[in-house]
Amino acid sequence: MNLLTVENISKSYGERVLFTDLSFGINKGQKIALIAKNGTGKTSILNIMSGSDTPDSGQVNFRKGIRVSFLDQEPNLDPKLTVEETIFASDNEILQVIHAYEKALENPEEAEKYQAAFEAMERFNAWDFETLYKQILFKLKLERLDAKVGLLSGGQKKRLALANALINKPDLLVLDEPTNHLDLEMIEWLEEYFAKENMSLFMVTHDRYFLERVCNEILELDDQQLFSYKGNYSYYLEKKEARIEQVAVEQHKSQRLFKKELEWMRRQPKARTTKSKSRIDDFKVIKEKAGQRRKDHEIQLEINMERMGSKILEIHKISKSYPEKPILDQFNYTFKKGERVGIIGKNGTGKSTFLNIITGTDEPDAGKVVIGDTIKFGYYTQKGIHVKEGQKVIDVIRDFGDYIPLKKGRQISAQQLLERFLFDRKKQYDFVEKLSGGERKRLYLCTVLIQNPNFLILDEPTNDLDIVTLNVLESFLLDFPGCLIVVSHDRYFMDKIVDHLFVFRGDAIVEDFPGNYSDFRAYEDSKIIEERQEKALANKEAKNNSENQPKTNKTGLSYLEQKEFKNLEKEIEKLEKEKVEVQNQFTDPSLSGDEIDQLSIKLQEVIDTIEEKTERWFELSALLEE
Known part of the structure; x- marks a missing residue:
């Protein structure tokens, strides 16, 4: 219809x-x-x-x-x-x-x-x-x-x-x-x-x-x-490649970015929840894999940033709270060269406050932040760019710098950087007020990058950026040799860019997780499965204990409900295994768009069934305890 x-x-x-x-x-x-x-x-x-x-x-x-x-x-x-x-x-x-x-x-x-x-x-x-x-x-x-x-x-x-x-x-x-x-x-x-x-x-x-x-x-x-x-994003990537090749249009820059994107899609599983429980528990393995992702990237842009000394950024027991809202409690961390940290957490847990404290735009209630003498921050905030009336795009960027130095005496000029971020020569001479919201964000990114920082801090850099620009930004950041902190809700972006996470749980709880977002989700999912198994085991033990008690302690379940309760535990365990098997199939690079769609539908059906049966299990468990 x-x-x-x-x-x-x-x-x-x-x-x-x-x-x-x-x-x-x-x-x-x-x-x-x-x-x-x-x-x-x-x-x-x-x-x-x-x-x-x-x-x-x-x-x-x-x-x-x-x-x-x-x-x-x-x-x-x-x-x-x-x-x-x-x-x-x-x-x-x-x-x-x-x-x-x-x-x-x-x-x-x-x-x-x-x-x-x-x-x-x-x-x-x-x-x-x-x-x-x-x-x-x-x-x-x-x-x-x-x-x-x-x-x-x-x-x-x-x-x-x-x-x-x-x-x-x-x-x-x-x-x-x-x-x-x-x-x-x-x-x-x-x-x-x-x-x-x-x-x-x-x-x-x-x-x-x-x-x-x-x-x-x-x-x-x-x-x-x-x-x-007629398919999802993976299907789109595959078919777009075929269209570009068929039409044979001279779009070298965008085609190179696209192929890099496609390579990554094929190399990385669609969802990393296929890891076995043992590998999820083994943080060292996750960390090695996170490091390997960086090694797999082929550097195209050798940026010659300012040298970093031995001291980069040290955070010593910083605490911060607002009325009835603790943000940080004696948080410690020492950054090393080349670290790439993603920050995730619910809105209001203090992610932006943490960045402001690091960069000195906010003060901690206690503790101190020590910044190395050679560190030059590039801080991209959510506030955006403020420009003078009547300024052109090229004038804005030149106010912050004329070029980025590369190795072997080469450099990227302000014009070339703008071109890399999809501002053609004609667009560079447009007035800034004519730009769309996404184009203004893109220009703001360029003003941060042209200053050649050796420590980039990006607060939600992906908001309002189109997918082509995201590919450009990802490519630039993978080439960036300095330290990087990123706050983003873009899981795809985080998976490609960061090596480990600061997880802001709220109530001043911040965890350091050694992997990217998909690794974190896999680990969290495994904890949920483990908790279910532990709860099932505890209930089983309680049931066995109750069977050894005098018959006056009568269970709240009928015979049929007891039978259903036992079967549910087995069914949920079987479904969890089926879920992992379906997720493993997504790693096959030869899957067509239709096959991916069918697998996605099947996976959702399995997840829905698990939720339905788990909910029933809890209902019967509550009756059992009465």
């Missing part, structure tokens, strides 16, 4: 043509991602679809009677409303029923109103819907329903807009960078949510793991043309 048709739309700004005569459709059940370089019209297409912009020609047609929700990068929310009022401001009929019922609960003495509200809840079967929307708000950390929208941070507003879009349960959901401002836990929950919900999606995102696990079709806007790929 067709939900939306875009027919021959065109858009230009003055002499700058974004696209002409683009056409595509969205059918029920499709989960489509739109991929393109920054500044080539992705957001314009979304704005035209939402009606907030009009095409120069062409039209957008929606199927009658369907519900459509849009998530903008900068949501337009009423600042006077509370979180709860924003949710109930929707025209969703079931939400109105729930709202009326909650109002009736506030005045129980009005029996007629309460009875009418209760009957409406029954008639619309709104009880499950109420549970769903509260779960969504909880997962997106929006528990304070009375908070005013005007007092929320930018990230909280984005999450509220996302919650609003999900709660409306639309037939079609259109999303602009949905994973921005979400921490890793939220992103993984959102992936699972979209996998389970029968919702049609059209999105712009740079999160390649999200593309891999959620989307079943990729639309690429390249040189004002649309190319369709």
